[in-house]
Amino acid sequence: MKKALTILVVLLCATMMVFAGGKKETAKAAEPMELTLNNGAEPQSLDPSKIQGVPEHRIYMALFEGLVSYDPQTSEAVPGVAESWTISDDGSVITFKLRDCTWSDGVKITAQTFVDSWLYYMAPETAAEYAYMPAAVIKGAEAYNAGDADASTVGLKAIDEKTLEVTLVGPVAYAVDMMPHYSFAPLPMHAIAKYGDDWIKPGKFVGNGPFVLETWTPQEKVSVVKNENYWNKANVYLDRVTFLPIEDTSTSYNAFKNGELDWDTSVPLEMLDEAKLRDDYQVAPQLSSYYYYINMNNEILSDVRVRYALSMALDRQELVDKVTRAGQIAAGGFVPPMPGYTPAEGNLYDAETAKALLAEAGYPDGKGFPKMTIIYNTNDAHKKIAEWVQQAWKKTLNIDVELENLEWATFLDRRQSNDFEIARAGWVGDYQDPSNFLELVTTTSGNNDGRYANPEYDALIKKAATMKAGQDRLDVLMAAEDILINKDQALIPFYFYVSQNMIDLDVWEGWYVNTMDVHPYVGMKKKN
Numbered sequence: 001m002k003k004a005l006t007i008l009v010v011l012l013c014a015t016m017m018v019f020a021g022g023k024k025e026t027a028k029a030a031e032p033m034e035l036t037l038n039n040g041a042e043p044q045s046l047d048p049s050k051i052q053g054v055p056e057h058r059i060y061m062a063l064f065e066g067l068v069s070y071d072p073q074t075s076e077a078v079p080g081v082a083e084s085w086t087i088s089d090d091g092s093v094i095t096f097k098l099r100d101c102t103w104s105d106g107v108k109i110t111a112q113t114f115v116d117s118w119l120y121y122m123a124p125e126t127a128a129e130y131a132y133m134p135a136a137v138i139k140g141a142e143a144y145n146a147g148d149a150d151a152s153t154v155g156l157k158a159i160d161e162k163t164l165e166v167t168l169v170g171p172v173a174y175a176v177d178m179m180p181h182y183s184f185a186p187l188p189m190h191a192i193a194k195y196g197d198d199w200i201k202p203g204k205f206v207g208n209g210p211f212v213l214e215t216w217t218p219q220e221k222v223s224v225v226k227n228e229n230y231w232n233k234a235n236v237y238l239d240r241v242t243f244l245p246i247e248d249t250s251t252s253y254n255a256f257k258n259g260e261l262d263w264d265t266s267v268p269l270e271m272l273d274e275a276k277l278r279d280d281y282q283v284a285p286q287l288s289s290y291y292y293y294i295n296m297n298n299e300i301l302s303d304v305r306v307r308y309a310l311s312m313a314l315d316r317q318e319l320v321d322k323v324t325r326a327g328q329i330a331a332g333g334f335v336p337p338m339p340g341y342t343p344a345e346g347n348l349y350d351a352e353t354a355k356a357l358l359a360e361a362g363y364p365d366g367k368g369f370p371k372m373t374i375i376y377n378t379n380d381a382h383k384k385i386a387e388w389v390q391q392a393w394k395k396t397l398n399i400d401v402e403l404e405n406l407e408w409a410t411f412l413d414r415r416q417s418n419d420f421e422i423a424r425a426g427w428v429g430d431y432q433d434p435s436n437f438l439e440l441v442t443t444t445s446g447n448n449d450g451r452y453a454n455p456e457y458d459a460l461i462k463k464a465a466t467m468k469a470g471q472d473r474l475d476v477l478m479a480a481e482d483i484l485i486n487k488d489q490a491l492i493p494f495y496f497y498v499s500q501n502m503i504d505l506d507v508w509e510g511w512y513v514n515t516m517d518v519h520p521y522v523g524m525k526k527k528n
Contacts (some may be wrong), residue, residue, distance in 0.1 A: 007322040031525055037263035038241040041408035042219055042378070047184040049121050052447065053412065054428055055245070057278070060182045062224045062241055062521055063207040067096050067114065067164070071481045075432065075516040077177045081109060081186065081208070082164075091171025091468060101231050103188050104212045111158035117187040117345045119144075119151050127154040129416065129446035130183035133430070136439055136465055137175050139167040146444070160223050163488035168468030173473070174433040179429045181430045196349040210236045218246060226338040227451050237525035247378040256502045264502035265512075269381050272325055276415040280316040280504040283326060284513035287336055287429035288497040289437065290328070292374070292389075294448040294490065295421050300370060305361040307363065307489035311347045312354035313396040314389065320495050322382065324387050335437045335481055336429075340474045344485040346493060351396045359398050366398030373402045376424035377411040386424065387493070423449065426497070434477045435464060441490060457483045
């Protein structure tokens with residue numbers, strides 16, 4: 001009997017183990033951690049040498065990483081592919097030490113990778129819109145970018161596989177903080193050589209960021225999944241990020257409220273009062289400027305008196321108080337305030353002077369002034385601002401303008417090709433220095449869509465690039481903005497932005513408000 005009882009106990013234990021094992025085997029695996037966001041537009045491209053907008057930058061930060069990346073709280077440079085760097089005593093040479101890194105396909109990334117990538121990016125035949133940024137600070141790069149010198153004259157040198165030496169035009173104070181930007185990206189030259197323009201397509205894509213491309217369905221979504229070959233994958237908690245190209249902000253806002261989005265990157269004006277009452281509404285001052293480009297090649301607009309009149313007919317305070325209403329700061333200057341830097345005052349609202357200047361230019365009470373068009377990309381806020389401008393110019397100057405709404409890629413193509421009269425624009429700082437705004441409209445800048453050209457202005461920007469950090473350098477930059485805005489009115493500034501995002505920070509961690517509104521995905525995750 002005792003023996004039988006022992007056998008029964010053994011059988012019962014075995015049975016329990018089987019069931020326990022079965023329960024363990026059928027337990028659900030942890031659900032993937034996914035982030036879905038509205039990116040606001042269909043991306044131009046995923047190729048860093050062919051992009052220029054904020055929607056593209058958000059995707060870039062998932063797929064690529066430069067020598068340095070962004071601190072998620074301060075937006076300052078932190079180690080990326082480079083684990084460390086040293087700067088020479090005179091500030092003109094930066095030496096980067098690279099960590100062990102590979103592309104997503106396992107091919108090694110070396111110092112020569114960066115030399116080849118940057119030379120490719122700055123080559124005149126590549127025609128990258130942002131080539132002027134590295135060309136402005138790397139010794140010899142401006143002449144190379146212009147086609148006036150060969151690659152051997154550019155201040156880039158791979159000392160060995162893990163050591164990259166970058167020689168600058170001078171003690172460029174902000175050089176390292178520039179380098180998280182995609183104009184300093186490494187490029188998979190082996191994939192480009194193999195696939196040509198198709199290298200950015202799913203199945204052929206090669207990157208080195210925390211994620212790799214999973215799908216790209218135009219006008220529907222871009223999805224990325226964790227890159228198992230990323231050097232810092234231990235701190236990548238998201239399994240997938242999905243970017244939706246929703247241009248209608250009301251649609252995206254409702255999708256967020258319905259739980260279809262984890263992060264909405266804008267707020268519709270008509271829902272702003274409601275959004276402000278929500279705990280998941282994130283608003284903060286932003287290093288960015290909203291303005292209109294003026295086509296300097298247009299015969300009418302080339303008259304500075306006309307440009308003054310257009311600017312002085314706009315009551316910017318009324319715009320931010322009654323139209324945008326999110327805390328934007330009305331501004332006549334282009335560069336946002338920064339420590340030691342005071343923006344240009346600009347040619348602010350003065351209706352009577354505006355009328356007199358237009359009359360002096362040959363158009364009394366708007367008579368004989370041709371009908372012009374303002375182009376803007378699809379967005380309810382841009383539309384309302386353009387309508388406000390249309391009404392203000394009619395009321396004060398008695399001139400008529402038409403409004404043309406364009407899809408993002410078409411809008412950028414029109415602006416870049418100088419095929420417009422007046423065009424909406426916005427600039428979000430790529431690094432925290434006034435030069436980032438002022439270099440935008442130098443003669444050689446690929447982003448100088450209005451084709452502004454003033455040798456005196458260009459000379460001041462170049463001079464500042466060779467100066468050490470300090471008030472003397474900032475004074476030179478302020479003198480340049482004085483020419484750009486107060487004297488030439490090459491742009492019509494409206495206001496300095498605030499960033500507006502919808503994301504529940506009781507649910508998500510690793511996402512922070514910051515002055516540049518950049519949000520790296522490394523470290524971002526749902527709270528337990």
